[in-house]
Amino acid sequence: MLERFHLEVLAAIKEQGTLTQAAESLNLSQSALSHSIKKLEGQLKTPVWQKEGRSLRLTNAGEQILTLANRVLPQFKHTEHLLRQIATGEMGSLRIGMECHPCYQWLLKVIEPYLEKWPNVDIDVKQEFQFGGLGALHSFEIDILVTPDPLYKPSLSFIPVFDYEHRLVVASSHPLAAQAAVLPEQLAGEVLFTYPVEPERLDIFSQFLNPAKCTVKRHKTIETTEIMLQMVAAGRGVSALPGWLVDEFAQKMPIKSLRFGEQGINKQIFLGVRKGEEHISYLSDFITQAQGIA
Template sequence: MNVSLRNLKLVNVIVKEGSVTKAADKLFLSQPALSHQLKKLEEELGLKVFNRLNKKLILTEVGQVLFANSEKMLASMNQLNSELDAIKMGKKKNIRLTTECYTCYHWLPNVVREFRQEHPKINIKIDIEATKEPLEYLIEGKIDLAIVSTKSSHPSIHFEPLVTDEMVVILSKDNELSTQKTINLTDLINQDLILYDIPEEKNYVLTSILHNNVGFVRTIQKAQLTEAIIELVSANLGISVMAKWSVVPFLNHKNLEIIPFDLNVGKRDWYIASLNKISNIENSFVDAVKKHFNESLLKE
């Protein structure tokens, strides 16, 4: 048997209106047309949906099953349509988000919290697992937005410019390089570099600054947390390269210096990636991220 949603709605309206005539008006059908549809349904089922008693329609056992399920199905469809309408009107209630950079999660909760104050009905869901493959998760429909620094040529992905940040060298004030105004990659030859413990192909410092040439430094160590890297660098046990905004909050409390690279090395563009041009509510979230960077994270 193949009971369609149209058939369920037919039964539902007849029961709630109490007669075929009223149901026909509700469904914008003629009475003969509605009666024909009901007869066809009963023929396809091989079972009676209604018993006729003194011009009244009384649900059979089959009819009761159909009506009970129609209530559930129609309610679900109404909810689905409401959600689709909300998305179409830019009132999406859930935004699933990830970022390709682990350090972004230090500032992202603050942005989400500020955004929720102005949009309390919008739920930002941060998917940390998607950090490993943000664009793949986006293509598979598992997230709505990805904050990335690497653009793809995939024709289905739209990239919206977000911000430009700067990767800087952080080192102890006791380090021999601490008095320099800028750093050249050749200056790092005798330095021990401490980086985040993430896959090498995902490490921006290795791929885009050192260009996978580990010979620029003496050794490479890895640590999982920003705080751990800061402590090691502060103790002059190595140097690191991080986004300027992620280091600035530690400068007043640690034995640290930050020095920019020369020749414009370390400039990094960030984008919001989505499968379609972002909606109004998603655009509001992007504006909140830009505001947070402009007012807080990029200030020294």
């Protein structure tokens, strides 16, 4: 009974608010749109919308259909896009979402040789998902998610690409710089700079400070890695970043990294993809190349 057309109509009604605007967005007449929904309501034996003045409000049944539309329509569009590419001889496109803010330098090392090998594949890096890309992957807005914190779901696969150690970053002149490792209580008087991520998702809190019931003097967020490390180098505070990234910046800045406790915080970077798509040739090769660059 339910067809794709009905899903598109309900989605348009929710987005546009009125029958007139919904019909225009779908290039239909109001009568054709209204007739189709009345026929559906007859089959379902329940209304899917109610008129409130010039506007329309979805009923509980309509909201249920809309939920299905929000889940299914992006998959239709994604598959149709792939089919158009096949029909026109295009190889495809690869939309990468970043949930690992400091991973851009690493990503550049992967992309450069990949572009040479796959000249017919377009690459787009979606920065807006750097602090929460799981939903974007699930809703077909991106094809690959780069993340240090996979959230396993039946519809997604997460492939580890490299290991790293999360480390504390201090200025070379900082009193802690003489140590190889830091204890939680030693950060009580420090200003901590991090990316704008919820504290519960930050490893320095979840794996180091919180278990020891410790905290820092103040927590400030900065979006740019370079600015963050300049603040650290100037003695304004400390930060927590991947060791490989700190090693790169330490060659030109007066900073040093320390281990978190005796055991350290060991992490992995993962590439998240939708299950079943990891075998697409150009996507699979991107994963292979990424695993070769640590």
